[in-house]
């Protein structure tokens with residue numbers, strides 16, 4: 001078997017850092033296809049997800065992530081190739097470096113995404129307003145905010161180890177961004193600011209709905225953080 005496995009970070013993911021990681025399995029062999037049984041699992045194997053008869057042609061790759069198979073990779077999760085009697089023959093584990101407070105080389109402890117300075121959105125003269133592709137709009141630094149699981153919720157929502165005050169801060173941030181968008185709309189309605197193009201309006205509407213979803217996720221996280 002000539003297989004290459006690799007974890008990577010996705011870009012342009014919506015809303016949550018939980019779906020940020022992806023695993024790609026490539027058949028690097030030259031000789032025909034491989035048919036495999038494989039498994040995606042959390043570290044403790046409480047809820048493994050088995051895929052039977054995956055067929056990969058020579059040079060072909062399969063991608064496993066939230067979008068392709070609803071799997072949200074968390075710290076310690078692994079991808080395994082199963083042999084006879086489902087014995088694990090080979091495995092790749094997601095091991096993300098966990099930084100202690102203030103030690104993240106990316107945000108230096110601010111926990112804000114450096115792609116968008118924590119705003120979740122970026123402004124570009126040509127493209128207008130768009131959701132940050134580095135953090136997926138959360139505004140949170142994805143280098144130190146690594147997804148983890150509680151021992152009891154394998155495929156459930158990853159548990160938050162963030163202190164309530166930090167989550168509350170982000171809630172305030174998101175709320176402020178929503179308020180800003182609404183304020184902009186109001187100003188345009190009463191003619192205080194110039195009209196913008198249709199594309200930008202659509203983008204704003206999309207962004208607002210993304211922010212609202214993020215707000216719901218955060219409220220839920222807050223309720224689980226106490």
Ligand SMILES: [Zn+2]
Pocket residue numbers: 113114115116117118119120121132133134135136137138139140
């Ligand atoms: Zn960002």
Ligand SMILES: [Zn+2]
Pocket residue numbers: 104105106107108109110111112141142143144145
């Ligand atoms: Zn960071």
